[in-house]
Amino acid sequence: MTSLFEAAGLDAEAPRPLADRLRPQTLDEVVGQDHLLAGKGPIARMRSQGRLASLILWGPPGVGKTTIARLLAEDSDLEFEPLSAVFSGVADLKKAFERARARRQQGRGTLLFVDEIHRFNRAQQDGFLPVVEEGTVTLVGATTENPSFELNAALLSRCQVLVLKRLDDDGLDLLMQRAEAEMGRPLPLDAAARIALRSMADGDGRYMLNLVEEVFTFDQDFKVSADDLATLLNKRATAYDKDRDEHYNLISALHKSIRGSDPDAALYWFARMLEGGEDPLFLARRLVRMASEDIGLADPTGLMIANEAARTYERLGSPEGELALAHAVVHLATAAKSNAVYVAFKRAQRAAKATGSLMPPAHILNAPTALMKDQGYGKGYEYDHDAVGGVSGQDYFPDEMPDRPVFYEPTGNGREAAIGERLARWRKVRDDRRS
Structure with missing residues (x-):
């Protein structure tokens, strides 16, 4: 099999990089992808059945995507036609398709390998559809990005997506x-x-x-x-692209570690993002969001600490201000958790959308004019501070809503336990007044 080095037109006797000399010569020599290549793996099944579907190979750099594509071509007796989406355009695609059609007329198939296929725009990706459908080429695309976000649904429907793993x-x-x-x-x-x-x-x-x-x-x-x-050795920076998959993967890991009350894991992902060059102010904003969404009224100090950590970073900058953010990470991870307000707000939004523009009940409307008083505005309103226990039990929902919804249901976690007890007493006052 011709190596990439030889394919570039260099003499076979010329010095070759170690990575090229050790490039696998068979699929059985590929390291770390047994879940695809061995046993009941999808590529192993295709080989045993003597067929090859169009594929999208999704995985991090340096795990064998190009090598697997080249070896699949050899294994299937297909001509290997490589393209890079970084360096190729529409003209290059058309030429590759023409060569594939010419081979087909001669009874030979083509494996069209497209490296960094996500770099092609939507229109260019659509160009693959007819040649894949008619069998002119077997497409194998390689990408480091999530195909669900970067590739057309029409193209994805015609290919099998295989996930390659980073080497252990x-x-x-x-x-x-x-x-x-x-x-x-x-x-x-x-x-x-x-x-x-x-x-x-x-x-x-x-x-x-x-x-x-x-x-x-x-x-x-x-x-x-x-x-x-x-x-x-100059160790390279941790693999991390601030506007790509790794960004969203790591912020998800941080958020879920805090939600899951694991301060050690949360600190690890927080440090990973900082090491990768993430903007600390982005992390500060996300911590404020986590405090509001996942801590809530179980520990109201969480939101205050997250906000203060963000302000501290704004004053001090890096690296001193990062310690304040780490303080917030640990506080939020160790705090009592509740998403009850988050859930209640979503319920209230749905109710507000469904009920439209219902007016408040007349007794809680202000009556600054005589006409408004004649219309009953403010009539019967009771000042809650004057009521026994500070709660009058009056109805504050629109009259057209006979079923009084309950949006906020506090958990028994942290400070929300006491809030739940108070609400139970107050709701009983309202229920007794309506009955």
Whole structure:
């Protein structure tokens, strides 16, 4: 099989990067994707049945999307036609389709591999539909972004989406062992440094092999420690794109960790987002939202602390102000939780939309003019502070709403337990007055 290096027109005897030399030559050699390639995995089933559907391979960088596509072409006896959405336009697509049609007339099929397929706009994506439907090409698209958001529904309906996983420690270890076998010598790393190297790779096999190739240039007579490795190699920033999937994945993890009352997990995701370059003010705003949505009246101080943390960051900036945000993260995670006000507000919104423009009952309307008094405005109103217990029990809903809805149902968590007891007493006063 022709390597990517040779496909680029370079001499086969020229020096080749380690990652290219170790590129799998069969699907069985692909690391870390057994859920797709082995046993009852979808690609394994297709191979056993002698068929290949159009696919979208969705996964992080360096996990084998391009390699799997190339090997599938070879395994299915299809011509491999690669395109990159970054560098290709409509003209390139048309030429690729024409070549595929010409091959089809000669009895040979085409696997059209489109890297970064999400970079094509909607109209360009629609261009794939006829050639996929008529079988001119078997499309294999690769993307690092969520296909549900980035690809047309029509295109998705014609393809099977397969999710590739970031490589785990076992997979990265296997790549290190293959590299050592290829080079004929062990890596000059102690045990802790090998672990650190895996961590630096962050599940990216290609990046791991690039790091390994650099490590092989170190003095072979000395074992490098983890601390020395961090100095000798410039560790790349954590994989994080502030306007893409990873952004939403991590903020979801932070929010759910706080909602789930796990301060340690919440701090971890908070730190991950800061390390990835997230705007701390965005995090501050989200903490205020969490305090209102998930803590609520179970701990009213949560909203105050979240707001104060945001103001503290605005005054101090980074890195000093980040500690105030961390304070808020821990407080919210350890606070009593209630979404009762959030749920009540949604119920009230639905009721307001359904009932339209009903007027308040006359007795709670102000009557600044004689005409209004004649219309009954304010008649019979009782000043609640003068009532026994401070609650008159009057009805405050529109007269046209005979069934008095209950929107707010406090939980028994934190301070809402006492609120629930008060509301029960007050509702009894209202019920007794209506009966």
